[in-house]
Amino acid sequence: MAKIHTHYDNLKVSRHAPQEVIRASYKALSQKYHPDKNPGDEKAARIMAVVNSAYNVLADPVRRKEHDEWIASEEWEVEWLESSNAKDGQLRKGGDAGDAPSAHKPRRARLMRDPRWWLGLVTCFVAGAATAVLLFQQPGMMPDALAWSGVQKPVSVLASTPPAAATPVTAPAEPAPAPDSWAGRGTPAIRTLGIAQLVVPDRVPDCSTDLQTLTAPGGEPWPAESAYLPGYPVGNEGAGMQVTINNSANASPVFVKLYDLERRANVRHAFVQPRATFTLDRLTPGKYEVHYQNVVVGAGKGECDSRQPAP
Template structure:
């Protein structure tokens, strides 16, 4: 049993005796359906559109259509050879768009699902990083039998394990604990934030200078480790400020 030949009529999905108006309408419909601009994710779109254009070029030209009809007739009668004047009218390739569409759609779906999953994971990582960055540990436990608990450093410094944030500025502030007989644990907050950007331990008769602070308003919250009292003061840093802002911790509140 011989295999059925495929023709330009098959490519345009019209009957062999279809008038030119039907062929033209079929061509327009296929162009709208398979044009590459309408199928950006179909790798076969350009090949299919090329076949549609070639078939329409043959069938819309009366002379080429007659030659193509002769070729069809010759093939139908199992002629061993094809006349030379009809060879160029034989479809060199045919298309079946439905064969690759499910695979292309599956690939497209997997791509977007992977992209959405990646975006979710990335968002979660950013969220966890933000929580870690903004989380401020509680003050270490105070021991009243010694003004400097063993868990605190020996010298004035940033407390280990506490974040050091917002180092984009050029200002500095000096926290002076020279006049106090108690070690202090101080925290610097931007005035509109609940997140401490610096946590500092300062022993008695010592001071500490925090660098790289941006201009703006801040709160200095500190706790005296000898009696566990807590105090707070507001201060401001200016862009034109050349020297360190000095905050002196006194027995009665804060002084500048």
Template sequence: MAKIHTHYDNLKVARGAPQEVIRAAYKALSQKYHPDKNPGDEKAARIMAIVNTAYNTLSDPLRRKEHDEWISAEEWEVEWLESTVDENGRPRGETGWETPAQPPRKRWRLLRDARWWLGIAGGLVIGVAASLLLIQKPRLLPAALAFNGKPAVVEAAGAASGADPAAVPESDIWASAGAEKTPPSPVKALAVTQLVVPRRQPSCDTDLATRSAPNGEAWPAESGYIPGYPFGNGGNEMTVVVDNSANPSPVFVKIHDLERGSNVRHAYVLANGTLTIDELAAGKYEVRYQNIVTGAARSECAGSEKLRQAEAGKGFGG
């Protein structure tokens, strides 16, 4: 199974580590990477920021519980994806059909085959004919094909008849002007995919009812990528537009690479907003999202969670 990188990994402690172990690990890492002991070291400052975020999450029981739930969800997702393919990367249940390879023919048999010599001779004849056409192009091609545009014809007709050039028919002028236009520049295709999020009521069972993002920080104030996650599969071939304009709840979006079996983008889209996820390389992706419960609905979900826990404890004791 692919390993999920977590705040426990950032502090180098086990997932079930008690608070005193977490505090000791944070203290040891702080002494090593604190900016006061590493003045001007950008790498140490970056590591210290990651360590601070990890400790702020794991030292708070509620935020640690939310982080553990996120880890379980990610591991379940990876396990499910790995269970849908076999050892060859092919979806389970499919049967591959391959054409058996033909044994190579011996070289001396090819030399004795008359069709082989006929193919060589035919290729030589076609090559000589193509060379003659290229060299003798002005004399062999018809005049209509070699001619480029109509300006000379229009001028000759006007000179022979003595007519005013302004009296030349508009169709002939248009044809001559069209011949002078430069060819259009090539157009590069860009694959654009759109996800339209439907309007739906908050659900305490499937939606995220947390005050902080999975990285331990507060949800962003604007639509965009969530800091702390890798920016994978960079390229200029694909763009994904997440349209959340009809949904009154913000959403947490993940772009999943089906071939690699990993998430390459993590984003947050405001309620009734949109976000364009660009700079993606060509590939096979799946767009996944979850509604984020906000406001009074979050309190209701928290209350229902406590009620479920109380009922579960009561049933266990009985």
């Protein structure tokens, strides 16, 4: 199974390490990578920022519990994707091996000798002949019986988003044809597209609830533009649905997770810059929840750090 990079890896401790071990590892790494001991070393500064972010999470019991739950969810998702791919490969191999002709010939011969089979065939033939005679005798009935417009009511595909209501949008149905136009064309294809939008409200950064980190959960820097987070699988790929994250009214970037209610797993992870929008497109139709969290960076991060007690 693919390894999930966590804050435990950043501090070089095990997932069940007590607070004493976490604190000792943090002090050792701080002495090695502190900017005062490495002036002008950008790599040491980046590593120190990652170490500080990891310690802020693991030193807080509540945030550490949330991080452990996130690790369990991500590992379950990766394991599910890998097992699904393995099953698909086995099914393809089994399908190739099962293409050999089966023994249907004896059964087909028995059906040919069964008088009930011949009786049913004759009954269908007689019924078809009677219907043809009836239609030719009453020409006025044929257009009414066969002039089906071929247009069904499209089914809307919605995305469940607790912070904001989703807006279903369906492709417009084709106009109904004339009563006798059935003979000139076939049944039109029905196409629907489910579109949902989440509008993130503007808010002042909350140091107690917002995500205070200069790096993504995997330890890498946040993307410079709105995009999917690298290192995370992009699941539920299809062509019937899309979800737009509208962060244009918010001065803070947001970390977004798209949660599949049927699979009970996160299928998309994205980072949306402030005053911007990002679309999670090419989704299979289904029921989803959009989970988002404001990210405190820059000046807001310094303000939150000044409010926290020194470790």
